Amino acid sequence: MTEQEYDTVRAEVADRILTVTLNRPEKLNAFNPQMMADLLDVLDAADADDDIRVIVVTGAGRGFCAGADVSSGGSSFDHRKAGAWHRDTGGRVALRLFSSTKPVIAAINGPAAGVGASMTLPMDIRLASTSAKFGFVFARRGIVPESAASWFLPRAVGMQRAMEWVATGRVFGPEEALAAGLVRSVHPPEELLPAAYALAREIADNTSAISVALSRQMMWRMLGESHPMAAHRLDSRIMSQIGGGPDPVEGVQSFLAKRPPAFPGRVSKDMPPLYPWWQEEEFRPLEEQTPAAEGQG
Numbered sequence: 001m002t003e004q005e006y007d008t009v010r011a012e013v014a015d016r017i018l019t020v021t022l023n024r025p026e027k028l029n030a031f032n033p034q035m036m037a038d039l040l041d042v043l044d045a046a047d048a049d050d051d052i053r054v055i056v057v058t059g060a061g062r063g064f065c066a067g068a069d070v071s072s073g074g075s076s077f078d079h080r081k082a083g084a085w086h087r088d089t090g091g092r093v094a095l096r097l098f099s100s101t102k103p104v105i106a107a108i109n110g111p112a113a114g115v116g117a118s119m120t121l122p123m124d125i126r127l128a129s130t131s132a133k134f135g136f137v138f139a140r141r142g143i144v145p146e147s148a149a150s151w152f153l154p155r156a157v158g159m160q161r162a163m164e165w166v167a168t169g170r171v172f173g174p175e176e177a178l179a180a181g182l183v184r185s186v187h188p189p190e191e192l193l194p195a196a197y198a199l200a201r202e203i204a205d206n207t208s209a210i211s212v213a214l215s216r217q218m219m220w221r222m223l224g225e226s227h228p229m230a231a232h233r234l235d236s237r238i239m240s241q242i243g244g245g246p247d248p249v250e251g252v253q254s255f256l257a258k259r260p261p262a263f264p265g266r267v268s269k270d271m272p273p274l275y276p277w278w279q280e281e282e283f284r285p286l287e288e289q290t291p292a293a294e295g296q297g
Contacts, residue, residue: 001049008035011042016053016204018046025061030069031115036089043096050266053209054200058107065116077143084285090115090147097122098220101213101267103203107196108132121152128174128183129192140169155223157182208247210265214238221278241272
């Protein structure tokens with residue numbers, strides 16, 4: 001990944017781990033269209049770089065992301081000019097995270113509200129600082145959950161807890177997030193990033209990049225399937241395509257020799273022929289309803 005400066009994020013690579021830092025600390029890293037553009041660019045670059053194995057996302061200063069930048073006042077969410085073709089900016093980031101070939105770890109170092117909370121839902125593993133706070137505050141702003149949170153949040157914590165958080169819009173602490181399964185663990189502030197990096201290091205040092213990329217997409221996309229037969233069909237076919245390849249050979253040989261593996265496979269060029277096995281969803285606006293003609297149902 002080439003060195004590049006962004007307006008609203010920092011992107012730094014060390015030892016095959018990309019750290020993405022939301023970088024508007026004077027505004028608690030409030031989300032704006034430029035941050036969307038910067039994040040999309042960083043994620044594209046990360047996917048194209050075989051030397052990056054894991055992505056860690058955190059925030060600069062005392063916040064993770066305080067939500068949407070509402071400095072324009074009451075018109076902050078007025079998208080009427082775009083009409084049916086308006087696309088939620090947080091949703092575009094969420095969808096890009098969903099399609100990532102690299103595992104993404106959120107290191108939530110402070111307040112995460114609105115889009116700041118919902119953008120973490122497509123991240124694979126979420127760690128929180130003791131100073132973190134969470135709020136799915138949309139109903140308190142007169143809007144609805146964005147960043148595709150109505151799809152991700154119930155899958156992360158179940159419908160009952162998701163609806164409680166969304167309907168009340170209240171802010172809650174890391175212990176409640178931990179109890180609900182929203183975060184994997186809670187750490188003192190000074191231990192948060194080291195814990196995230198230790199987890200990232202375990203992935204980068206011990207696993208096949210191809211295995212992780214395939215497994216990530218298999219598990220996320222199976223959330224929409226109705227029967228385990230879909231998973232059986234898919235994993236059977238993938239195994240038939242990769243089982244005799246260099247990564248499985250290295251995995252078994254390194255295990256038998258009791259040595260660290262050195263997997264040769266590269267996501268950019270060595271994915272199985274079946275990949276991608278899904279048809280990518282395209283954005284199509286919901287048709288704006290027109291009033292029924294008088295006398296019709």
